[in-house]
Amino acid sequence: MAVTGIVAEFNPFHYGHKYLLEQAEGLKIVAMSGNFVQRGEPAIVDKWTRAQMALENGADIVVELPFQVAVQSADYFAQGAVDILSTMGADTLAFGTEEDLDYSEIARIYEEKAEQMTAFLETLDDSLSYPQKTQKMWESFTGIDFSGNTPNHILALAYAKASAGKNLRLQPIKRQGAAYHSQEKNQMMASATAIRKHISDRTFVLQSTPSSELLLMAPQVNWENYFDLVRYHILSQEQLDHVFQVNQEIANRLKSAIVHVHSIEELVDKVSTKRYTKARVRRILTYILVNARENNLPNGVHVLGFTEKGQEHLKKMKKSISIVSRIGAVPWDQQTQTADRIYQLGHSDIKEQNFGRSPIRIEKLG
Amino acid sequence: MAVTGIVAEFNPFHYGHKYLLEQAEGLKIVAMSGNFVQRGEPAIVDKWTRAQMALENGADIVVELPFQVAVQSADYFAQGAVDILSTMGADTLAFGTEEDLDYSEIARIYEEKAEQMTAFLETLDDSLSYPQKTQKMWESFTGIDFSGNTPNHILALAYAKASAGKNLRLQPIKRQGAAYHSQEKNQMMASATAIRKHISDRTFVLQSTPSSELLLMAPQVNWENYFDLVRYHILSQEQLDHVFQVNQEIANRLKSAIVHVHSIEELVDKVSTKRYTKARVRRILTYILVNARENNLPNGVHVLGFTEKGQEHLKKMKKSISIVSRIGAVPWDQQTQTADRIYQLGHSDIKEQNFGRSPIRIEKLG
Numbered sequence: 003m004a005v006t007g008i009v010a011e012f013n014p015f016h017y018g019h020k021y022l023l024e025q026a027e028g029l030k031i032v033a034m035s036g037n038f039v040q041r042g043e044p045a046i047v048d049k050w051t052r053a054q055m056a057l058e059n060g061a062d063i064v065v066e067l068p069f070q071v072a073v074q075s076a077d078y079f080a081q082g083a084v085d086i087l088s089t090m091g092a093d094t095l096a097f098g099t100e101e102d103l104d105y106s107e108i109a110r111i112y113e114e115k116a117e118q119m120t121a122f123l124e125t126l127d128d129s130l131s132y133p134q135k136t137q138k139m140w141e142s143f144t145g146i147d148f149s150g151n152t153p154n155h156i157l158a159l160a161y162a163k164a165s166a167g168k169n170l171r172l173q174p175i176k177r178q179g180a181a182y183h184s185q186e187k188n189q190m191m192a193s194a195t196a197i198r199k200h201i202s203d204r205t206f207v208l209q210s211t212p213s214s215e216l217l218l219m220a221p222q223v224n225w226e227n228y229f230d231l232v233r234y235h236i237l238s239q240e241q242l243d244h245v246f247q248v249n250q251e252i253a254n255r256l257k258s259a260i261v262h263v264h265s266i267e268e269l270v271d272k273v274s275t276k277r278y279t280k281a282r283v284r285r286i287l288t289y290i291l292v293n294a295r296e297n298n299l300p301n302g303v304h305v306l307g308f309t310e311k312g313q314e315h316l317k318k319m320k321k322s323i324s325i326v327s328r329i330g331a332v333p334w335d336q337q338t339q340t341a342d343r344i345y346q347l348g349h350s351d352i353k354e355q356n357f358g359r360s361p362i363r364i365e366k367l368g
Numbered sequence: 369m370a371v372t373g374i375v376a377e378f379n380p381f382h383y384g385h386k387y388l389l390e391q392a393e394g395l396k397i398v399a400m401s402g403n404f405v406q407r408g409e410p411a412i413v414d415k416w417t418r419a420q421m422a423l424e425n426g427a428d429i430v431v432e433l434p435f436q437v438a439v440q441s442a443d444y445f446a447q448g449a450v451d452i453l454s455t456m457g458a459d460t461l462a463f464g465t466e467e468d469l470d471y472s473e474i475a476r477i478y479e480e481k482a483e484q485m486t487a488f489l490e491t492l493d494d495s496l497s498y499p500q501k502t503q504k505m506w507e508s509f510t511g512i513d514f515s516g517n518t519p520n521h522i523l524a525l526a527y528a529k530a531s532a533g534k535n536l537r538l539q540p541i542k543r544q545g546a547a548y549h550s551q552e553k554n555q556m557m558a559s560a561t562a563i564r565k566h567i568s569d570r571t572f573v574l575q576s577t578p579s580s581e582l583l584l585m586a587p588q589v590n591w592e593n594y595f596d597l598v599r600y601h602i603l604s605q606e607q608l609d610h611v612f613q614v615n616q617e618i619a620n621r622l623k624s625a626i627v628h629v630h631s632i633e634e635l636v637d638k639v640s641t642k643r644y645t646k647a648r649v650r651r652i653l654t655y656i657l658v659n660a661r662e663n664n665l666p667n668g669v670h671v672l673g674f675t676e677k678g679q680e681h682l683k684k685m686k687k688s689i690s691i692v693s694r695i696g697a698v699p700w701d702q703q704t705q706t707a708d709r710i711y712q713l714g715h716s717d718i719k720e721q722n723f724g725r726s727p728i729r730i731e732k733l734g
Contacts, residue, residue, distance in 0.1 A: 240660040
């Protein structure tokens with residue numbers, strides 16, 4: 003039986019994700035972001051709710067990406083997630099994409115020319131953002147055309163790159179329905195962005211998400227629930243450059259902007275530049291919010307839930323890797339757990355996220 | 369003409385304070401806490417409002433105590449404040465007290481025996497709180513009876529101690545009306561505690577404070593407006609012992625208590641012990657809130673306001689000391705100004721507290 007790995011955020015889980023899981027083959031392992039996501043913001047609902055939605059709709063195992071993998075630029079995000087899936091025994095990597103490309107060929111090229119490609123990046127002008135640089139790299143070495151540039155496209159290329167040398171079969175799955183950033187509501191498969199935007203429109207949420215009740219009943223948050231805390235952090239710390247990825251330049255920009263703004267979006271607008279993209283600034287604000295430091299990744303893999311079929315696989319994996327299924331006095335990953343504590347501050351109904359919580363078990367035939 | 373110095377918090381200003389100012393002689397200089405007060409909490413209204421109330425009711429000059437003088441145990445508070453008043457040319461120190469004691473004699477004893485008295489403190493058991501120790505010290509060396517122990521009594525003794533060797537005439541003024549901590553409303557002169565407690569009772573506030581409208585119209589805060597920020601600080605910082613007066617023991621106690629409490633008062637209750645008094649814990653929480661460090665005191669004296677009579681005196685003083693009347697790009701005291709920024713976070717209507725603000729001028733005949 004194939005073991006398919008899928009990297010996901012499910013922010014929130016919707017019919018597009020369900021379709022992706024249906025297209026994937028064999029046992030399906032999802033490596034999912036925890037309570038903070040790649041674009042640098044809190045997830046709309048907590049990791050347990052999102053894991054349960056996934057398990058009720060096709061996933062067999064959901065494991066958690068540590069904070070410092072989940073909140074990273076595309077390359078680090080993909081690398082960290084693919085490493086975990088590979089450790090978990092995946093032989094196939096399935097991912098959504100808007101483009102019909104030969105990703106295996108792209109991975110092969112990267113495997114062959116990784117050094118030249120990395121060297122090429124170094125030669126590019128520093129006025130370009132990192133995404134712009136990688137785009138130029140792919141264009142030069144593979145001839146890909148970025149005219150239809152989309153976030154999933156960039157992520158898919160990052161997966162190809164991350165799986166180079168890993169003996170993983172790549173299975174791109176063409177996305178159905180709305181594009182990633184679409185805020186349109188009138189589509190069969192609404193995007194996660196549209197659902198977050200219209201989360202208070204119950205009818206729309208019921209139409210566009212399976213297991214909708216889980217989503218609707220969970221405490222929902224967005225960046226603005228954390229604005230006061232971020233502002234306080236920036237104002238109260240004389241130095242900010244102990245925080246991961248904060249340099250003196252960005253610290254100064256944040257310190258002078260913070261006294262004039264009233265929301266995270268205003269702050270991001272004021273601080274972002276061509277080189278400091280909005281996504282990068284949002285990630286930096288997330289690092290500041292949770293006071294992130296440069297840290298080692300945890301050794302164990304934290305399991306959020308599984309089906310019976312998934313449980314069989316976990317039993318086998320336990321012999322060779324460290325599976326963390328319940329976090330007690332010894333932390334799994336201090337950084338992620340601190341981030342979770344702070345995530346809880348965004349809404350008084352968010353439950354304890356780690357200590358003593360057991361994986362979700364979905365009883366169904368494998 | 370006598371120049372009388374008065375140490376005050378005016379939290380808020382009431383008829384008892386007005387009486388004290390009336391009893392004082394000559395030019396009246398008040399050294400007042402800024403936005404955080406000695407017992408370790410945010411002042412109910414900002415320093416500008418409190419200074420204006422004082423200037424409208426008898427004070428000639430109001431200068432600001434730097435944060436690290438204002439939020440300190442009685443001895444350091446008194447010492448820092450008396451030093452500033454002495455620098456400002458005060459020859460008399462007036463203060464309220466419940467006890468008719470010969471404070472000049474007490475100051476004389478301290479002047480003579482300071483070393484023995486300090487050595488005596490060292491011999492006392494560490495299970496005693498600092499206030500308990502100083503109480504024993506005064507009992508042993510001066511025979512004072514502490515049966516009617518009150519905060520003002522302790523402060524008055526601290527003033528006596530602080531003025532030792534300073535050539536300051538001590539003028540104790542017997543308090544009228546309610547005792548310091550009284551929460552009773554039915555008294556001619558209500559205590560500041562009672563007024564804070566019943567701040568939403570407009571009739572009571574009008575009865576017990578002069579210049580009531582200033583108080584009633586100002587944005588009012590209390591500790592609970594800052595609970596979310598303190599909780600966030602404790603949760604997000606792996607180490608707390610970089611904060612002034614936070615040691616490993618108190619840091620651990622705070623870290624384990626914070627996940628179980630829902631208010632500052634609950635937190636103080638959980639963390640305080642016989643040795644860590646509630647006042648000390650509140651001060652520590654204030655240090656954490658504003659991220660205070662051990663710092664040097666500022667050189668200049670920050671003037672919050674003056675009458676015409678006060679202005680004459682300031683002109684003379686300017687020749688020998690640094691008077692800061694407007695804070696621009698160069699900070700007066702970074703710690704105080706950071707504390708003020710954070711004070712502002714407690715209520716969205718609190719105005720900028722430092723940058724570009726000029727002293728209050730009250731036009732009246734000297």
